[in-house]
Amino acid sequence: MLDIKLTRTTAPKAKPEDETKLGFGKKFTDHMFLMNYTAGQGWHDPRIVPYAPFELDPATVVFHYAQEIFEGMKAYRTADDTIQLFRPECNARRMQDSADRLCIPQIPVDDYIQAVKALVDVDRDWVPHTDGASLYIRPFVFAADVGLGVHASKEYLFCIICSPSGAYYAEGIDPVRIYVEDEYIRAAPGLTGFTKCGGNYAASIKAGELAEEQGYAQVLWLDGVEKKYVEEVGSMNIMFKIDGKVYTAATVGTVLPGVTRRSCIELLKDWGYEVIEGKLAIADIMNAAREGKLEEVFGTGTAAVVSPVKELVWKGEHAFIGDGKIGPVTQKLYDTMTGMQWGRLPDTKGWIVPVEKVY
Numbered sequence: 001m002l003d004i005k006l007t008r009t010t011a012p013k014a015k016p017e018d019e020t021k022l023g024f025g026k027k028f029t030d031h032m033f034l035m036n037y038t039a040g041q042g043w044h045d046p047r048i049v050p051y052a053p054f055e056l057d058p059a060t061v062v063f064h065y066a067q068e069i070f071e072g073m074k075a076y077r078t079a080d081d082t083i084q085l086f087r088p089e090c091n092a093r094r095m096q097d098s099a100d101r102l103c104i105p106q107i108p109v110d111d112y113i114q115a116v117k118a119l120v121d122v123d124r125d126w127v128p129h130t131d132g133a134s135l136y137i138r139p140f141v142f143a144a145d146v147g148l149g150v151h152a153s154k155e156y157l158f159c160i161i162c163s164p165s166g167a168y169y170a171e172g173i174d175p176v177r178i179y180v181e182d183e184y185i186r187a188a189p190g191l192t193g194f195t196k197c198g199g200n201y202a203a204s205i206k207a208g209e210l211a212e213e214q215g216y217a218q219v220l221w222l223d224g225v226e227k228k229y230v231e232e233v234g235s236m237n238i239m240f241k242i243d244g245k246v247y248t249a250a251t252v253g254t255v256l257p258g259v260t261r262r263s264c265i266e267l268l269k270d271w272g273y274e275v276i277e278g279k280l281a282i283a284d285i286m287n288a289a290r291e292g293k294l295e296e297v298f299g300t301g302t303a304a305v306v307s308p309v310k311e312l313v314w315k316g317e318h319a320f321i322g323d324g325k326i327g328p329v330t331q332k333l334y335d336t337m338t339g340m341q342w343g344r345l346p347d348t349k350g351w352i353v354p355v356e357k358v359y
């Protein structure tokens with residue numbers, strides 16, 4: 001158990017007046033969680049303090065060599081004002097895997113969950129009340145040594161910030177167009193594709209911007225070696241329903257193991273669908289579309305839960321999916337996942353963790 005010191009803000013910010021205009025990741029709550037790591041001493045000084053800027057030396061390692069990892073999760077408000085999390089232990093474990101790859105000291109799973117719960121509890125009034133809106137939680141760890149040598153840092157800072165965020169589908173679920181990237185790559189075997197590290201995103205921005213300029217919402221990444229097999233989209237995993245079966249890339253080093261992905265796979269199997277995790281060639285997907293067998297395509301991730309896809313373009317060839325509207329399986333996943341998260345449906349899977357009132 002961490003002994004978390006709490007210093008409450010003396011200048012609470014005004015809560016957002018219109019929760020329908022929150023957007024994503026723009027406003028932040030009154031407090032943040034901090035904990036330092038020092039080699040020889042381990043993690044120490046867990047504390048919740050007023051949200052404020054950091055003062056960092058310009059030679060701090062993270063600015064130069066990107067030794068940084070993060071997580072993304074949400075807190076949801078139910079109709080009876082319970083605040084709850086969704087499978088936080090999955091995020092805690094994934095952050096340990098990211099930490100290991102980036103030579104960052106791991107945070108014990110229980111400490112991670114305790115820290116998230118404590119901060120959400122202190123800022124619980126910031127969890128939005130509007131249907132579909134939630135409190136986005138962003139834990140991150142960065143290298144805090146000062147100096148320009150390339151080596152694993154001896155000092156780190158673990159920080160958690162929270163941002164009240166609007167309903168992802170405030171204007172209804174609108175399927176997106178996706179650009180299949182065949183020049184740039186996001187990951188390759190032996191690299192950091194399976195981690196949530198800032199560097200993965202830095203390397204992906206260019207392809208994302210180019211796709212957006214052409215009217216596509218996201219990039220679909222192919223494998224980094226042959227550029228033949230589908231892996232994932234910008235910040236989501238992706239699933240293809242072809243001739244009744246659901247296909248998705250295996251999470252074997254180059255693909256981020258999403259909590260939403262894993263939850264959707266469990267639900268699909270519960271419902272009797274065959275789910276195949278493995279290599280799926282983009283050429284086979286385009287063929288399936290031509291034969292009318294590409295029934296549904298959807299991204300999965302914490303932010304959107306599921307994001308239906310209506311069109312793929314690969315080397316100038318377009319594949320249109322279904323009738324351009326959200327498919328029945330995508331819709332059922334969305335309803336079931338959001339139902340459990342916002343407490344409208346019973347938690348039959350043991351995925352929900354309430355945030356008790358302690359502070």
Ligand SMILES: *Cc1c(COP(=O)(O)O)cnc(C)c1O
Pocket residue numbers: 072196232233234235236237256257258259260261300301302303
């Ligand atoms: C975070 C992320 C996902 C989705 O993971 P969830 O745990 O479902 O939110 C998928 N791909 C990438 C690259 C990500 O960063």
